[in-house]
Amino acid sequence: MIVDLTEILEKPKQYRFSLPIEWWESDIPGDQIQGLDKPLEVRITIERIGSRFAVNGSLNTGLLLQCDRCLDIFHQDLTCEFQVYLESVPDDWEPDEEVELLEEEMGVDLIRGEEVELEDIIREQIYLSLPMKILCKEDCQGLCPVCGANRNRQPCCCQVVQGHPAFQKLKALK
Ligand SMILES: [Zn+2]
Ligand SMILES: [Zn+2]
Incomplete structure (x- = not known):
């Protein structure tokens, strides 16, 4: 108008x-x-x-x-x-x-x-x-960063890696 x-x-x-x-x-x-x-x-x-x-x-x-x-x-x-x-x-x-x-x-x-x-x-x-x-x-709950599922509707079983991947490797070596 x-x-x-x-x-x-x-x-x-x-x-x-x-x-x-x-x-x-x-x-x-x-x-x-x-x-x-x-x-x-x-x-x-x-x-x-x-x-x-x-x-x-x-x-x-x-x-x-x-x-x-x-x-x-x-x-x-x-x-x-x-x-x-x-x-x-x-x-x-x-x-x-x-x-x-x-x-x-x-x-x-x-x-x-x-x-x-x-x-x-x-x-x-x-x-x-x-x-x-x-x-x-x-x-x-947003979307799962791994599989993309809507976490409000379907909980998925993805493992979300915490922290920097290099530290995870270091941990595995010890
Ligand atoms: Zn939402
Ligand atoms: Zn997932």
Whole structure:
């Protein structure tokens, strides 16, 4: 959904819509988010504050995530609230270091022209809501480094060598 920021005057504008499951298309191999399993409910308010726009939103959906340890796909509910600031810059504008700092420190997103694609903001916020490490469960046993079996499902009998192999040889010699 594209919003024309010039239409936002003194009064904040509210947007409420739902994106279908098919909306999330993952074309990045090994993407942590494999898809949605519930429509994505979006509520967004955009308010003009001086030369900037404050975007407040809330998202609600179900995510299909890939576990970092065992690579299984699992469901996780997502409910998040966010706030970002937008500032519009001319189309031919060239970014410099100072501006990157502004973006990072102040949480200001610079957008070219007067139009903003809300779906880009939503996608970014979903990624930001993810934890550093995505685990299907806290004590996920992961994959066996020898045979590759998912240790949550089937314990295998592989011997996992502890320490450096050279030390094992040394031990055997003694
Ligand atoms: Zn796992
Ligand atoms: Zn194994």
